[in-house]
Amino acid sequence: MIKSSGNVFADLGFEQAEAENLLVRSKLMAAIKAYIESEGITQEEAAERFHVAQPRISEIYQGKIDLFSVDKLINMLARVGQHVEITIHKAA
Template identity: 50%
Template sequence: MAKRKSRRSSSNVSRDLSFGPEEAENLRVRADLMIALGKLIEDRGLTQVKAAKLFGVSQPRVSDLVRGKIERFSVDTLIAMLWAAGVQVTVTTKQRTRVA
């Protein structure tokens, strides 16, 4: 049986999957926004139909959201959905540790 090589995780799944640093950060931000929307749906006990009305999107879009189809959502779209639900999104930035 062939021996598998392993490597240490960077604690950033997107980066570990060989996405570039910019794409990995974009995926992280979208994932965080999607998690916030999913938590809102759960906390308010919303059905997909009710969530769709609240967010101003179709029920199939909410289905994509709860199924984690991250590739179907932009940061702008996710922020608009949160805003429609009465949630203000705040962005924080910090200097990267390694700058080229």
């Protein structure tokens, strides 16, 4: 059995800094999807709330992480009243 580092991207061989960035973006994208699902809204309605075009919401659902910056994802969440909190600690 292989022990996980706790970051799937690091486990896949990404350089540490990139792995951390990918992990943060994936969590933000998951939060956006969770918001949409908890609100029971369509992608079109979500696009209006997040102030983006509907294809951007589709790209989040498709996991196109490379198309989104941390800033963009945080801004989207803030537009719907979501608070993003960051915790920083020394890497293991």
